[in-house]
Amino acid sequence: xxxxxxxxxxxxxxxxxxxxxxxxxxxxxxxxxxxxxxxxxxxxxxxxxxxxxxxxxxxxxxxxxxxxxxxxxxxxxxxxxxxxxxxxxxxxxxxxxxxxxxxxxxxxxxxxxxxxxxxxxxxxxxxxxxxxxxxxxxxxxxxxxxxxxxxxxxxxxxxxxxxxxxxxxxxxxxxxxxxxxxxxxxxxxxxxxxxxxxxxxxxxxxxxxxxxxxxxxxxxxxxxxxxxxxxxxxxxxxxxxxxxxxxxxxxxxxxxxxxxxxxxxxxxxxxxxxxxxxxxxxxxxxxxxxxxxxxxxxxxxxxxxxxxxxxxxxxxxxxxxxxxxxxxxxxxxxxxxxxxxxxxxxxxxxxxxxxxxxxxxxxxxxxxxxxxxxxxxxxxxxx
Amino acid sequence: xxxxxxxxxxxxxxxxxxxxxxxxxxxxxxxxxxxxxxxxxxxxxxxxxxxxxxxxxxxxxxxxxxxxxxxxxxxxxxxxxxxxxxxxxxxxxxxxxxxxxxxxxxxxxxxxxxxxxxxxxxxxxxxxxxxxx
Numbered sequence: 001x002x003x004x005x006x007x008x009x010x011x012x013x014x015x016x017x018x019x020x021x022x023x024x025x026x027x028x029x030x031x032x033x034x035x036x037x038x039x040x041x042x043x044x045x046x047x048x049x050x051x052x053x054x055x056x057x058x059x060x061x062x063x064x065x066x067x068x069x070x071x072x073x074x075x076x077x078x079x080x081x082x083x084x085x086x087x088x089x090x091x092x093x094x095x096x097x098x099x100x101x102x103x104x105x106x107x108x109x110x111x112x113x114x115x116x117x118x119x120x121x122x123x124x125x126x127x128x129x130x131x132x133x134x135x136x137x138x139x140x141x142x143x144x145x146x147x148x149x150x151x152x153x154x155x156x157x158x159x160x161x162x163x164x165x166x167x168x169x170x171x172x173x174x175x176x177x178x179x180x181x182x183x184x185x186x187x188x189x190x191x192x193x194x195x196x197x198x199x200x201x202x203x204x205x206x207x208x209x210x211x212x213x214x215x216x217x218x219x220x221x222x223x224x225x226x227x228x229x230x231x232x233x234x235x236x237x238x239x240x241x242x243x244x245x246x247x248x249x250x251x252x253x254x255x256x257x258x259x260x261x262x263x264x265x266x267x268x269x270x271x272x273x274x275x276x277x278x279x280x281x282x283x284x285x286x287x288x289x290x291x292x293x294x295x296x297x298x299x300x301x302x303x304x305x306x307x308x309x310x311x312x313x314x315x316x317x318x319x320x321x322x323x324x325x326x327x328x329x330x331x332x333x334x335x336x337x338x339x340x341x342x343x344x345x346x347x348x349x350x351x352x353x354x355x356x357x358x359x360x361x362x363x364x365x366x367x368x369x370x371x372x373x374x375x376x377x378x379x380x381x382x383x
Numbered sequence: 384x385x386x387x388x389x390x391x392x393x394x395x396x397x398x399x400x401x402x403x404x405x406x407x408x409x410x411x412x413x414x415x416x417x418x419x420x421x422x423x424x425x426x427x428x429x430x431x432x433x434x435x436x437x438x439x440x441x442x443x444x445x446x447x448x449x450x451x452x453x454x455x456x457x458x459x460x461x462x463x464x465x466x467x468x469x470x471x472x473x474x475x476x477x478x479x480x481x482x483x484x485x486x487x488x489x490x491x492x493x494x495x496x497x498x499x500x501x502x503x504x505x506x507x508x509x510x511x512x513x514x515x516x
Contacts, residue, residue: 123447132392133413134470136494136506138443138450143458146441151460154439154483199442247460247468248419252438 001269004097005224005231006381007104008037008217009343013179014331016114017211022056023068025213026110030069033106033215037228042217043102045069045076048089048109050335054124056115065108075102082128082370083284085109086214086338087239087377093218094237103219109336110213121209125334128371130245142206144246144372145285146198152253152287153200156302160200163286164191165308167204167329170283170322173315174329176355181210181331207284210331214339216346232346235363236269236380238262244374253302255288255369257376258295262367269363269380273297276380277361278348279319280341282369283326292367293319296378320358323348338368338377349383385497389504396506399431399489401467410465433489434512435463440473440481449495461487461509475510486512 010032012025020028026047034040047061058064062076079089086109093105113121126135129144153159168188174180186204194202224231240260243249249256266272273296281296283289290304298319299307312318324330324344327337345364347353353361367378394400401412406423410431418425438460446454457473473481474492487509494506 119446119448119451122445123449126447130413132388132395135447136504137458137471138446138453138456138495139458139470140443140445140447142445143441143443147439147458147460150441151439151483196442196444198444201441243419245470247470250419252460252468 002094002098002234002237003221004094004218004234005221006216006218006234006342006346007224007228007231008033008039009215009346010036011179011214011340011343012212014181014210014212014333018114020211022052022058022110022112023064025112025211026065026108027069029110029213029215030106030108033217037217039104039217042071042074042104042106044074044096045071045106045108046089046092047076047078048085048107048335048339049078050080050082050085050111050128051124052112054127055121056112080335081375081377083282083332083334083337084368084370084375084377085335086340086342087366087368087379088338088375090216090339090342090379091237091239091377094234097218097220103223104217106215106217107339108213108215109333109339111334111336112211113209113334114211125209134245140198141284141371142198142201145206145287146201148246148252148291148372149200149285149287152290155253158305160192162305162309163205163290164188165313166283166286166289167191169308169313170326170328173323173356174325177324177330180325180329181208182325182329201285205286207327207332210333212331212333212336212340214336214343216339216342230350232349233382234379235271235382236265236267236378238264238268239375239377240264242374246372253291255291255295255373255376258292258367258369258373261376261378262296265365265378265380269382271363271380275363276319276365278323278345278358278364279321280323280326280345280366281321282367283322283328284332284369288369288372289321292369296367315356315358323353323358324356338366341366341368342379342381345381349381386502389502397491399433399507401429401431403427403429410467412463412467412469431463431465435461435487435509437481437483437485437487438462438468439483442478449497457481459509472508473510474508480511488512
């Protein structure tokens with residue numbers, strides 16, 4: 001159990017924010033989180049971002065965002081771990097507060113995907129892969145997902161349509177989330193015939209990238225009790241890594257880092273699978289959702305897809321996932337995604353999730369992955 | 384220009400040269416100097432035969448910059464006969480013939496061009512293994 005609690009949450013909607021800059025997106029989320037925590041200053045800022053350099057020609061986000069948010073002078077740095085940056089930044093904040101070096105820390109995940117369009121964006125996303133041995137061959141994150149999906153189908157004897165339940169669930173939840181990028185429902189029978197991104201990954205399988213920012217403010221547990229009516233405890237927090245490239249994994253269909261980080265975070269929190277009421281996982285591709293459920297331990301190897309088929313991932317199911325739409329429907333704002341997950345789980349535990357509420361949720365888990373699980377960050381939150 | 388970062392990999396790109404673990408004998412490609420299996424030093428060079436089979440494959444429709452002109456193209460994980468799996472494009476193969484387990488062999492091909500005045504980057508791709516005469 002960590003000695004760290006969440007006292008403030010903020011987020012923007014995820015979409016193509018053509019009129020809004022990176023710094024403004026970050027500020028909107030920070031402003032909301034400061035208001036939510038009823039404070040106006042923090043001891044440090046951890047900015048989660050993946051692609052501001054290649055897409056916006058802007059790095060040095062710690063200073064930029066501290067300055068623009070009226071928090072000049074505080075310690076502020078960027079944390080980068082591909083699309084696990086958000087979870088990784090929160091992990092740094094947890095360590096800072098747990099150690100006592102900071103009393104209050106702000107985590108803001110921000111991603112501005114639409115400053116460029118088309119193939120430069122695909123290239124930027126591919127920066128998370130091995131430049132010398134994957135990217136030079138034309139690999140993309142979607143191609144990595146596709147290679148895993150095809151092998152999964154081959155080894156476990158499943159079809160493309162068997163993955164449909166993940167996207168259908170995500171869109172059903174996104175449809176009632178006013179901040180989601182896609183609020184349309186998806187028909188299961190349309191899943192397999194959608195346009196191809198990287199065979200067998202289709203447009204209805206791959207999560208869309210979007211612009212967005214989310215922020216979380218943490219402080220120590222004792223102080224949090226006096227500051228807000230519903231502090232959310234960070235019960236467990238862990239990061240683990242795996243080989244950067246999937247070709248170096250002895251068991252390619254096993255997300256070893258996802259397993260390790262989940263097991264460590266759950267052990268620290270003292271919770272078992274049955275205790276977890278809500279799970280935000282990294283459904284950038286449906287096969288990653290299936291593999292994550294297996295690695296975390298909610299399904300046997302090769303059977304993660306069955307939870308989607310059997311309706312066990314819905315808001316009333318055994319293990320609700322993607323409760324605000326997940327990466328697939330809420331959208332995947334890269335380095336901000338892991339912070340969105342934390343905001344969403346915390347809202348579930350506060351009982352503030354509105355139409356997305358999982359009733360009676362008291363313990364939740366969020367896990368984000370950098371590419372196909374080269375980095376995995378898991379947090380367990382409790383009321 | 385990115386000449387040095389490609390040139391320093393010419394043994395890997397043109398000849399599939401990896402390493403052998405000094406301790407357990409595991410063959411490594413890409414070379415990584417520390418064995419994936421036992422973490423012992425692995426610095427002895429080893430030239431792979433370039434023969435393997437398809438472990439998984441995909442056809443990429445949304446290509447990154449530098450590859451858009453080649454899309455759609457097919458990328459595979461190729462399990463080399465010595466053990467390692469490499470990521471590479473497939474060439475000289477009909478999509479209808481592709482299958483997991485297909486025998487393939489390494490060939491040298493153009494990977495991409497850096498615009499009209501930039502470098503032409505060559506490297507390994509794999510094609511269906513030709514029958515021996």
